[in-house]
Amino acid sequence: MIQIGIDFGGTKIEAAALDADGAFLARMRAPNPGGYEDAIATIASLVGRVEAELGARGTIGIGAPGSVSPRDGLMRNANATWLNGRRFREDVAEALGRPVRLANDANCLALSEVVDGAAAGAPSAFAVIVGTGVGGGLVVDGRIVEGANGMGGEWGHVPLPWMTGAEAPGPLCWCGRNGCLDMLVSGTGLAADYRRRTGDRLGGEAIVAAARTGEPQATATLDAYIDRLGRAMAMVATMIDPDVFVLGGGMSNVGELYDRLPAVVAAHAFGGDWQATIVPARWGDSSGVRGAARLWSREEAASAGS
Template structure:
């Protein structure tokens, strides 16, 4: 049995897992952002109310990067936890084993074990939500490299400076990570909005651009064409390096089947391996993949 949490900047969701596929929701509480004692208290309150035996392990999916060498976490949107050795500190405070992993890694783990990646040895989970992220799972285990940054294909100055058919020049937009020209600046929702404004001088939310594209709007179609071109090359390179045989896509754009199908077609044109079947696919676990991934993490790590 595992008490699993999915922690973001606005809320903490929790469930009691008897297996990775058998989760009982434990509700949602606000995330204390500036008071670590309150943060610990919120987790303790949910864990104590779960009705699990004393000492039941806790597994956490969180929007932050965990350094496997030090257990320290970088989580800018939860300042009270930023820079702490979150797992060990929570374990000491709560008197339970605590396992912590990045939310994109937990998404990839959930899809690898219970979702679209089931039966595949190497899975790359790609997040196309507000920004671009990802995680690598091999043989049912998260690959967590130096610094905790494995799978972060959204960052690094690798985005093309021209894209689309016909090609159009794309600026090297500054990225929140401090670099310029990252895939994160032109991928996913905010990237779509940035590209549409660059192409047509119009500010629209990504949902409106997608709806216009689906309705046959030529300007929205142009934006989608440019964005797919910008995403497909870096993702193909990732797959050539990692060797994943399936890429479940999560986040808001992962729910747009037509978008994922276009990305899949372009990626399969650019990888070394030739495939007739889809490679880049919508995620299958649309309900609480963070909690499912945390549960799998807990059962795997607790048995180690």
Template structure:
């Protein structure tokens, strides 16, 4: 049995999967923002889950941050109370076992590579198009974290072929970079590009509704978004050429993007006869926590 945790700013969720991916336990509680209280809750949930399934489990944790491979400290977590702590070391001691920890985007990619939309594929890149733009790389069902734990940070590459006449004014990113992908190919990026030309400040779903009704501005912004996404995905194909790219996040539910972007990707790849396996996530919002459980294998 494999325990997976999904850690967010408001909720901490736990599941237990068996070797076939069947769920045997699930519970959600509010996230405790005091570090010692957080450790207490993780320990308590593990014990409760193991009582429920009748035996000891391996444990994996997905969180919005990374474990620095040099220092063992958590960094870049938006759950800021975790930053600077030896989370793995502390949990290993508490639970008397080795706990696996990975970024939640890596967990998403692992879930889809093990038994999701990309099951059976060797090299899988998971793309999250939500509030921001994240990614994770999995090879032979193993997360590739990289020397600096930066593998998969696709959203903080600059938009390929940025042209202010096409893409608008340069945009500063919170990471310190300029014109990062997530400022364009994300839910917030899409709405920003529409709303800067509109007096009505609309949400993403409202803009897509306008697109379906034939609104000219929505059509223009959508076509720009698809071109930007095609450039971004082509850069992945030109660099690692994955067997499958799986898309999660809110924009993954927009069914038309898959065919539309696949038509444009060959404009930006080194050859124009590329095979593109681009899929929506099988497990949707559950992929992150399922991937955390598979980490524990």
């Protein structure tokens, strides 16, 4: 039996099958239809197409926004709000006729990068997703740490630490609170900060490009972004002290982060002598689907197929 991962994104759903060595055997994508029953049907169709192409049945892992409550099995905290309150994992399992494992998409990125990515072999790694939103995932000794309430790694909805007077209370988040990291260190947050400063609407790539030419407002925006992200990571460093931070999402492609973040984290982490590795995800946009596939081990997949 092969390992099949589903990356459940806001605009697309991807299914990918891996062999025992982690090589892609097949990859297929479809638009996310934006509705519950249609999304389940899309997943079932993608899995069916992958298995038909390969002539093999697979274990199924899903990386999705939000998380599953360990008490009632219902989805919660997904920005695709129509997933919340639904038994998504069980409904997909029923549609596919087999067990399904599901984890937060940032946890899947962390798992992928620890298995054979930028954090391969690290005793502990914290994945930082800085894209349209902010996500986090923690892997220790090769296992995802979801916590007693299934909320492990959900750092996107904690407030920015060490806020200055000008920053407080921070912008209102979709979760109903002010100052969440999701609003401040995402690519969306970078663009919003630039708009507050200038009144102009620019995307993250354009802001970074302008900062590299020395444009003052873009430079100030990028400087503030790096300082905020570093403070947020220092909080994680002080609480968890991971061996490796792995960055994913669109902002992870900004090279300045890797040059400048270590000094910011060290300046705010407790004790002042913090040292660890900060690296971009080796598998980039593929990390999520690879980690989802690896919610089942190679041994479990082999056993299921025997």
